[in-house]
Amino acid sequence: MYLLLAAHADGAALQQLTADGAPEPSNPDPRVVSAGDLAGVVRGLEARHPRWIWHRTQDWYPALLGAGVELERCYDLTLCGSILAHSEFTAHTGYAQAAEKLTQDDELHQPPRGLQPPAPPPEQGALFDAPAPGQRPGQSLEALRAEYAAQQAALSQAALSQAALSQGATDSGTAIITDAGRRQRLQLLLAAESAGAMIAAEMQHTGVPWREELHEQILADHLGPRPAPGQRPARLETLTAELRLLLKSPALNPDSPQELMRALHRNGIEVKSTRQWELKESSHPAIVPLLEYKKLARLHAANGWAWLDTWVKDGRFQPEYVVGGVVSGRWASRGGGALQIPRQIRGAVHADPGHKLIVADASQLEPRVLVALAQDAKMAEAARDKDLYAGIAAQGFGGDRAKAKVALLGAIYGATTGESGRLMPQLARTYPRAVGFVEQAARDGEAGRTVTSRLGRSSPPPSDRWLQSQHSTTAEEQRRADSIARSRGRFTRNFVVQGSAADWAACWLAELRRRLRAMRSEGAAVGELVFFLHDEVMVHCPDSAVADCIKAIEDSATAAKELLFGRIPVEFPVSVAVVDSYDNAK
DNA sequence: GCGTGGAGCGCG
DNA sequence: AAAGCGCGCTCCACGC
Known part of the structure; x- marks a missing residue:
């Protein structure tokens, strides 16, 4: 069941849709709900497990959470639209082509960072003071319904474009994937991104337990x-x-x-x-x-x-997370520097009495993602080790773990000089597929092509600087152009790995949320997600639920791997610490 | 007085 | 030892 929720002069308007975004034939008419009734109405409808479709999760969900209403699933039109407008998998669709032509004033198709005006402040009032649709062009029920239908149409057409096919997706060693495969991946990405938006709102609502004293x-x-x-x-x-x-x-x-x-x-x-x-x-x-x-x-x-004084209230730090705030798919945050809590003060993050903090991080996530992306069998052997760097060191660096680590990170970041740069040839000899994969991404970027994460999030097109540098004539200009191109190459090289790692993390998080909700519905005392940092999650949970939470975290990591890559012989181990205080986690 | 960009440093 | 990716925040310096 699909329920579209839109702002309306008298509160909110609700409409039941079919999977492809048409009004549901058996119940086609919108229903207007007053602001005061909305939370209760939504709570009642949630029993039918709908997918809530809305312009932005931030517009609705914080206030619903404030009213005590938690929801299971949503579809965030802004976040999903941004992915579909830029993904190489949908580049040939009318949706992406229309998005490219759109003027600045249609914010639905704008990426959620920078270009878009900031979300309304997440106060309780946001839900109940929603402006009339007339004041928010493009956000009427009808406009949102059309937008959802257009996105579903683009999704159903998802396939690699002809241009990308001819540009050597094959010589990078990537297996040709079917149209259905691309559709599934994008569908998964959109679901994970939307779940992420809900998780972000829930974590902000819950907050990180923070002992001021x-x-x-x-x-x-x-x-x-x-x-x-x-x-x-x-x-x-x-x-x-x-x-x-x-x-x-x-x-x-x-x-x-x-x-x-x-x-x-x-x-x-x-x-x-x-x-x-x-x-x-x-x-x-x-x-x-x-x-x-x-x-x-x-x-x-x-x-x-x-x-x-500014950020901690009543024993909780409640930062705002910005899902989709980084082009690679990582989250950003706004206010309080939530993603940069220094080690120095992590001692202040402390579980409530009778509770523990479970801090789990995906060990060496990016190198493992590279192994899986490149299908490098030799490196996969090393990745069966809990310590991937030790495995690499044993295979190609005479057991020198530090060297192996510097070399591999250098390959992912595009190091050219220093020790890391010098080790590249050695790494390439041992792992031609893995190194070839990131080299291909770098060459694509240098040449102005876009690159794409495992689930279909694509890098931005070349900057104006890059485009202008293509017209260089003098030797000096050419040198500058090469430098700009190499810079973009380092970006796209890193993008495929960082972006795919973000895909994995989004699935991990969504799977974990699902399991924690299932545990709660069984009536057990259960943990809550309170923090997420790229490859690390924190769950605050009663002592009695620790073992179940750990299992949920580990099972979710395995599930995420299989969702992205299928059953491949590469491990994605999580390291788990059960602590009272965050500074004891590592 | 105000906005912007750089430097520097925190996190992954 | 200190290069190569992605961010946010604070301060200072600078220009209007």
Whole structure:
């Protein structure tokens, strides 16, 4: 059952659709529900397990969660439309071609980042103050129904375009996949992306358990007592005085890179930047206190008392996740730097009494994804090891794990110089298929072609810079053009791996959510997803549910692998830690 | 005074 | 030891 939910002058409008987006013949008429009744009506309809179709999950779901209504499935027209508009699998469809021609003012087809106005603030009011459709062009019930139908049509036509076929998808070693296969992959991606949007809203609603007094204790230990607003904490004040003496600069502001650079130069410290690793080269007595200052200043500015006041309420950190916020399919976040919680303060993330945090991460996800993408049998042998790098080291690097790791990451990132660059030929000799796969992606990018993740998310087209650089005439311009092309090559090289890893993670997350919901419906005390970070999840759960949650996490990882790649002999192990405090997880 | 871009550093 | 991918946040510097 498919239920379309759209804003309406009197609240919301609901319409039952068929799978391909036509009004359901047995119940074709829309139903208008007042804002006040909506949560109750939605709750009642949820018993029939519909797929809720809406413009953006963020428009509806936060307020529904606020009203205590959790839903099972949705279809997020904005996120799915963005995938379909750009995917190579649907590039030949009218949908993608129309999206390309669309003017800036039709936001349905815009990617969800940057170009699109920010989502309405996720307050409770959002649901109940939805503006009339007239104020939101393109979001009437009829417009959304047409949009859904158009997306389903594009999906049903999913296939690799002729252009892409002739451009050597075969010589990269990729097996030709059937149209049905592409359709299935895209369908899976759209479902996972929409589930991700629900999970993001649910995790924001739940929040990460955050003990303010533990955070404050960490700050006090490092920085001293809380200073007055605008003041440096005691420890930073002391270090500033020390630096002013050591660098003979009585008014030095160590926060100013320019002042700092001049002061360092005056004291014979010849650095080209004030980056940590470069400062560490020098043995001047000012360096040690300077590095400590930088570390602590960062803690104070980014995750100090002000951060705590702003982002933690009633023992929960509730960041906003931005699904589809990264072109590769990774999530971004807005506010509070949720995806950059420094190790220093992870001690403040603490389970409630009688609960544990289960922190699970997919070990060495990106290299394993590369193995599966490239179907490199030799590397797959190494990937049967729990420690893939150790396996690679044994096969091709005389047991030197560090070397193996640097070489493999270099291949994924496109390293050309340094140790990593030097190891590339050695890696390529041992694993021609895996290395050939990323090399092909790099050549595609350099030549201005798009590349595509396992499930069908495609890289953006070349930038204006790249296009303009194609017309270079002088040798100098040509050198610049080559540099721009190589830069795009590194991007597309990484995109196929990072994007496919994001595909895997999205499926992992969606599968885990499904299992946790099933456990709850059996009435068991059960864990909640509270955090997700690219290849890592955190579940907050009662002591009694720990074993079941771990099993759900592991089963979901296996399920995700099979959804993406089928039954292949490559392991995707998860490492699981059951802890009270996040800082004990690794 | 305000917005923007760079530097620097946190995370994967 | 310090190169190669993707982000967000804070500060400072700069231009209007």
